[in-house]
Amino acid sequence: MRSLILKEIDELIYGSMGIIIFIAFFIGGVVTIQTALNLNNPFLPKSLIGFATRQSVILEFAPTFTSIIMAGKVGSYITSSIGTMRVTEQIDALEVMGVNSLNYLVFPKIIAMFMYPFAVAIAMFVGVLGGWIAAVFGGYAPSGEFIKGLQMEFESFHVTYAFIKTLIFAFVIATVPSFHGFFMKGGALEVGKASTTAFVWTSVVIIILNYILTQLILG
Amino acid sequence: MIEVENIHKSFGDAHVLKGISTVFEDGKTNLVIGQSGSGKTVFLKCLLGLFEPDEGQICYNGQFYSELSTSERRDLRQEMGMVFQGSALFDSMTVEGNVMFPLDMFTNQTKAEMQDRVDFVLERVNLIDAHKKYPSEISGGMQKRVAIARAIVMNPKYLFCDEPNSGLDPKTAILIDNLIQEITKEYNITTIINTHDMNSVMEIGEKIIFLKDGFKEWEGTNKEIFKTDNEAVTNFVYSSELFKKVRQMYIEERN
Numbered sequence: 181m182r183s184l185i186l187k188e189i190d191e192l193i194y195g196s197m198g199i200i201i202f203i204a205f206f207i208g209g210v211v212t213i214q215t216a217l218n219l220n221n222p223f224l225p226k227s228l229i230g231f232a233t234r235q236s237v238i239l240e241f242a243p244t245f246t247s248i249i250m251a252g253k254v255g256s257y258i259t260s261s262i263g264t265m266r267v268t269e270q271i272d273a274l275e276v277m278g279v280n281s282l283n284y285l286v287f288p289k290i291i292a293m294f295m296y297p298f299a300v301a302i303a304m305f306v307g308v309l310g311g312w313i314a315a316v317f318g319g320y321a322p323s324g325e326f327i328k329g330l331q332m333e334f335e336s337f338h339v340t341y342a343f344i345k346t347l348i349f350a351f352v353i354a355t356v357p358s359f360h361g362f363f364m365k366g367g368a369l370e371v372g373k374a375s376t377t378a379f380v381w382t383s384v385v386i387i388i389l390n391y392i393l394t395q396l397i398l399g
Numbered sequence: 400m401i402e403v404e405n406i407h408k409s410f411g412d413a414h415v416l417k418g419i420s421t422v423f424e425d426g427k428t429n430l431v432i433g434q435s436g437s438g439k440t441v442f443l444k445c446l447l448g449l450f451e452p453d454e455g456q457i458c459y460n461g462q463f464y465s466e467l468s469t470s471e472r473r474d475l476r477q478e479m480g481m482v483f484q485g486s487a488l489f490d491s492m493t494v495e496g497n498v499m500f501p502l503d504m505f506t507n508q509t510k511a512e513m514q515d516r517v518d519f520v521l522e523r524v525n526l527i528d529a530h531k532k533y534p535s536e537i538s539g540g541m542q543k544r545v546a547i548a549r550a551i552v553m554n555p556k557y558l559f560c561d562e563p564n565s566g567l568d569p570k571t572a573i574l575i576d577n578l579i580q581e582i583t584k585e586y587n588i589t590t591i592i593n594t595h596d597m598n599s600v601m602e603i604g605e606k607i608i609f610l611k612d613g614f615k616e617w618e619g620t621n622k623e624i625f626k627t628d629n630e631a632v633t634n635f636v637y638s639s640e641l642f643k644k645v646r647q648m649y650i651e652e653r654n
């Protein structure tokens with residue numbers, strides 16, 4: 181079981197780090213540029229750019245946006261790998277051997293996704309870093325001002341909120357696609373369809389949970 | 400020994416099995432034959448517990464499947480080996496990994512013991528140079544043989560094979576048939592094989608049941624099947640030109 185979990189961590193989390201970092205970096209940059217362009221009132225301090233970047237990256241872009249990307253990348257991988265096992269009777273083969281196939285296939289994925297908050301933490305850091313680089317090198321705000329903004333009115337509970345969300349999204353990303361793969365019927369064509377359906381449902385569930393959790397925790 | 404009592408199975412409107420009863424004895428190669436679509440795979444999956452029959456009972460050495468708890472069913476299944484029609488190898492594992500999988504899951508053997516056992520069964524199915532390959536890298540016939548190796552690695556009490564030698568050349572097919580019969584005798588296994596290969600019927604058909612339209616149309620041995628008057632059986636058995644000629648010769652010889 182341990183080696184299965186490690187394998188899933190490698191596949192689901194480590195294998196997604198590249199895309200997570202890439203997206204976080206550029207989204208962080210774009211958020212900064214957009215904020216800077218909209219803050220053209222000279223009486224507003226430039227540090228607000230850093231503040232806005234931090235808030236949007238930590239509260240929404242790192243946890244929610246990354247999770248939607250993961251629903252596509254990891255979710256479709258989970259659905260298609262389990263779905264292929266279903267249509268080629270590999271799941272039946274597990275059952276015939278006396279293996280609890282649902283447990284065997286899904287449990288390691290859920291445990292592996294508990295590592296997902298680490299990925300989101302990295303996304304937060306890289307997102308803010310991307311913002312800083314865009315601000316300083318794009319000439320929107322001097323480094324000192326931006327960093328002052330990053331530290332302004334920092335509420336650690338916002339980070340807690342982000343990680344609570346992330347953990348719940350992680351569970352959704354592991355289970356909804358697994359369900360679609362495990363209980364699918366048909367052949368190779370249906371595996372493709374199941375992956376798409378799984379992505380849509382995972383995203384919908386994430387978006388709705390995001391709304392509910394935000395209302396419950398921050399509202 | 401597996402006793403089957405009047406099992407029925409439908410999928411929606413399709414009534415696939417319409418009351419089949421028979422007995423499969425230990426140490427014998429039991430064959431289930433019938434046309435494509437006659438319900439052989441469905442029947443076998445009922446015996447495996449993958450499909451729950453709508454009606455009827457299946458009894459494994461005195462235990463009624465329907466009376467077993469979930470954990471008892473899992474224990475029973477660990478005594479079963481199955482070769483699926485499409486092999487159903489785990490494609491994320493190598494040949495060796497596939498065969499080792501049940502040992503790894505259910506025994507406390509050391510790595511070396513497991514390796515020995517895996518080498519032994521792979522050699523028995525005549526596969527000696529594919530240990531490290533993945534299922535997608537070997538031929539269909541080789542996949543079948545890996546599936547057989549995986550099915551017998553745990554020394555099962557019950558062995559089910561769904562067309563174990565379809566897709567194999569005649570020589571390998573006979574080899575596989577003989578292998579299955581050999582281990583059946585050696586370990587006194589209850590073996591049930593789905594096939595429409597007449598060669599297998601002749602070679603290893605110690606008990607044959609013939610399925611047609613969801614019923615058990617005929618039951619007997621390979622000696623009897625070539626002499627029966629049952630029209631459905633003779634039509635099936637002598638559908639190939641070769642067998643027609645053989646029969647012709649047989650009749651001419653007798654006269």
Ligand SMILES: Nc1ncnc2c1ncn2[C@@H]1O[C@H](COP(=O)(O)OP(=O)(O)OP(=O)(O)O)[C@@H](O)[C@H]1O
Binds near residue numbers: 440441
């Ligand atoms: N899961 C299922 N759902 C619905 N119908 C099914 C299912 N499995 C089998 N059937 C139907 O049951 C009938 C018997 O199928 P089965 O696979 O048992 O045939 P078979 O005798 O094994 O044929 P072959 O020799 O081609 O393998 C077919 O008409 C098939 O459409």
Ligand SMILES: [Mg+2]
Binds near residue numbers: 441
């Ligand atoms: Mg079949």
